[in-house]
Amino acid sequence: MSHRRFEEVVLPHLDAAFNYARWLTKNEADAEDVVQDAYLRALRFFTSLRADNARAWLLTIVRHTWYGRIAPRSGGYQTDGLDETSQEPAAETLDPEALLMQRQTIEDVRAALEQLPAEFREAVVLRELEGLSYKEIAAVTGVPIGTVMSRLSRGRDRLLLILKSAVSQVRAS
Amino acid sequence: MNCDEVGRLLDAYVDNELDLPASAAIAEHVEHCPSCERRLGERESIKRLVQSVPYYTAPVRLRNSVTSRSSRWRVTTRVLASAAVVLLAVSLAGGLATRALRSTPRIGAGGALADAIVSSHVRALMGAHLLDVPSSDQHTVKPWFLGKLDFSPPVVDLVAAGFPLAGGRLEYVDGRPAAAVVYTRRQHTINLFVWPAPNAPAPVDARTIRGFHLRHWIRGGMAFWAISDLNDQELDEFVRLLQ
Numbered sequence: 001m002s003h004r005r006f007e008e009v010v011l012p013h014l015d016a017a018f019n020y021a022r023w024l025t026k027n028e029a030d031a032e033d034v035v036q037d038a039y040l041r042a043l044r045f046f047t048s049l050r051a052d053n054a055r056a057w058l059l060t061i062v063r064h065t066w067y068g069r070i071a072p073r074s075g076g077y078q079t080d081g082l083d084e085t086s087q088e089p090a091a092e093t094l095d096p097e098a099l100l101m102q103r104q105t106i107e108d109v110r111a112a113l114e115q116l117p118a119e120f121r122e123a124v125v126l127r128e129l130e131g132l133s134y135k136e137i138a139a140v141t142g143v144p145i146g147t148v149m150s151r152l153s154r155g156r157d158r159l160l161l162i163l164k165s166a167v168s169q170v171r172a173s
Numbered sequence: 174m175n176c177d178e179v180g181r182l183l184d185a186y187v188d189n190e191l192d193l194p195a196s197a198a199i200a201e202h203v204e205h206c207p208s209c210e211r212r213l214g215e216r217e218s219i220k221r222l223v224q225s226v227p228y229y230t231a232p233v234r235l236r237n238s239v240t241s242r243s244s245r246w247r248v249t250t251r252v253l254a255s256a257a258v259v260l261l262a263v264s265l266a267g268g269l270a271t272r273a274l275r276s277t278p279r280i281g282a283g284g285a286l287a288d289a290i291v292s293s294h295v296r297a298l299m300g301a302h303l304l305d306v307p308s309s310d311q312h313t314v315k316p317w318f319l320g321k322l323d324f325s326p327p328v329v330d331l332v333a334a335g336f337p338l339a340g341g342r343l344e345y346v347d348g349r350p351a352a353a354v355v356y357t358r359r360q361h362t363i364n365l366f367v368w369p370a371p372n373a374p375a376p377v378d379a380r381t382i383r384g385f386h387l388r389h390w391i392r393g394g395m396a397f398w399a400i401s402d403l404n405d406q407e408l409d410e411f412v413r414l415l416q
Contacts, residue, residue: 007240052380
């Protein structure tokens with residue numbers, strides 16, 4: 001596999017790799033390290049890239065690189081105590097545009113997204129910022145499509161809850 | 174479909190992941206059910222809000238470092254080729270998730286042309302030469318092509334549908350001049366290549382190459398190729414709007 005092909009196939013997805021790493025690690029320095037390592041691995045394993053989806057393939061490597069790093073540190077893969085089967089507390093319904101009307105700043109949304117458990121956060125980021133399909137998210141995160149769907153659903157439920165409580169705090173003060 | 178069923182599928186619905194019958198059933202239900210309509214509105218709001226958060230682009234330092242590392246690799250590629258085989262075996266045994274990659278790309282007729290389209294798209298994104306005429310105004314972009322090409326590519330205003338026009342440039346694809354009309358969706362760039370085609374009209378053909386989604390069709394004496402790293406559903410929406 002020629003080197004030129006690697007540059008043409010994998011380098012164009014550098015921003016996607018960094019954005020995903022930045023949301024996984026929640027800080028810039030770790031994200032840079034993870035992407036550096038991921039690219040080294042990608043170079044090594046480039047011959048295993050058989051088919052068409054270089055971006056999903058690279059994002060998978062980014063994810064493995066990150067979890068490979070934190071696993072020894074934290075004594076295992078952290079799931080934030082996720083129970084995949086439990087229900088989210090129902091958010092009281094809200095006027096669809098109310099969130100926007102409350103001048104929810106981008107910073108509030110960013111902070112809310114960072115508070116989400118990692119599995120929910122990455123599903124939402126891969127969907128809304130990278131535009132990946134459920135099938136692609138399933139491949140990157142190594143879970144069935146049904147799990148992707150429930151993580152997205154519960155991730156959004158939690159985001160709504162967090163943002164609504166931010167709104168009511170503003171109202172109360 | 175009842176409210177519980179709708180609730181379970183609502184995320185897949187707003188993400189355009191449902192098939193047509195399910196999607197139609199939900200649309201129908203929501204129209205007559207104020208509480209589900211509310212939940213749908215919430216879903217759409219939260220999607221919009223999340224899409225407004227910053228997209229972190231790779232710092233220049235990182236870009237340089239990754240590029241120079243991959244250049245150094247070039248020298249030692251041959252030496253390490255055999256090692257790579259071993260590592261590949263290790264990676265497969267270790268279960269490096271490459272599940273998505275098992276599906277083989279559908280490269281039928283026009284495979285070489287599709288590759289050329291991908292290369293043009295990547296060159297345009299990586300180099301500085303994405304736009305010859307940067308403008309969001311169709312009445313600027315369309316006349317600009319007139320002096321440069323012997324055909325007039327359609328340039329449409331899709332800003333209301335969420336695909337603002339970024340501009341256009343001249344391309345050379347498959348040995349002929351082509352118009353590249355550039356649209357955007359959030360952080361994603363869509364290149365639409367257009368040139369005259371004597372062939373009969375052809376319906377939309379979809380394929381994915383190296384992580385980029387492509388759509389090809391022939392209509393009104395023009396060949397169209399749309400390419401982007403945008404997801405399939407939104408790219409299909411874009412193609413529908415053009416037709």
